[in-house]
Amino acid sequence: MKLKNLFFLVLFSVLATSCVFTEEINVNRNGSGNYSFKIDMSEMMKSMGELSPKDSLATPEKLDTIIYFKDILEERKDSIKQLTKEEQELLYSLEEFKIRMNMDEETNKMIMDFNLDFENLQELADMEKKVSKIQALNDKKQEESIPSKADVTYEMNGNTFHRKVTLKKLSEEEEKVFNNSIEQSSSFLEGSLYKVIYHFENEIKKVSFEGAQISPNKRTLTIEIPMDSVLKNPRLLDFEVLLK
Incomplete structure (x- = not known):
């Protein structure tokens, strides 16, 4: 199987079981940094292993490689x-x-990491929408993707970092498609988790999101929230971080 075909197979398989989605950003003082969106499908690997016939002589498959989007x-x-x-x-x-793509059958590990170095936070606008377009490249029918209910942007004003979520007005048809998608994916969504991990060079003084965890060195914050909650109410993850 071609590596890129495996990439798309894994991407579509995400919908079959619960996953952990992690949005991780390293922000430098000048506004540049690194963006990472990880999909941890280890639970799916475990389920596949339990369903597949065991072969004691087979060598567990391992894969750790990087696909460049420009090649796709x-x-x-x-x-x-x-x-x-x-x-x-x-x-x-x-x-x-x-x-x-990082996969190890022996340890039931499977993680896909979308990674981008950026010069300024404006480059990260609507990143969810951009990443979702990857799926359309492998769809010969070019079907419409599931509409998003919000636009996400990132801003740094002085010592304040803002993850800004702006709700969009969906048409009646888009609203119907969105609600049907949520209903069909309910079992998957209920078991999935969305994590936000942000790293800053300056220490964190305050986070407006109640329940956010701050690291001992006060330079990293972590937020965990059920995936279905995020999709139904994206503004739950609209928050500010005040830095020293």
Whole structure:
């Protein structure tokens, strides 16, 4: 199986079982940094292992590699040409993305990491929407993706970092598609977790999100929330971080 085909197979398999989604950002004082969106599918690996017939002679498969998104864009350039100009620009804005696949059958480990170095926080606007477009590249029918209920942006004003969530007005048809998707994925969503981990160079003085965990050195915050709660009410993750 080609590596890129394995990548898409894993991406679609996410919907079959509960996962841990981790949004991790390292923010430098000048506003540059690194963005990482990890999908931990280890629970899926464990379930697959329990269902598959055991072969004591087989060597457990291991995979640790990096896929460059610009290679995927090149491979599917003909399909991309069929998209609107706006959609093409959106996809090519992700050209520098790296996707790390880390799988180990022996330890039931499977993690996909979407990774991007950025020069300023504005580059991270609507990152969820951008990453979701990857799925469309492998869909020959080019079906519409599930509409998002919110836009997420990141701002740094002085010593205040803001994860800003702006709700969008969905059309009646988009609202119907969204609600149907939530209903069909209810069992998956109920067992899934969304984690936010942010690292700063300056110490953290205060976080507006109640229950946020701050590391002993006061430079890292962690937030954990059920995935279904985030999808139903995205503004739960609208918060500010006051730095020293």
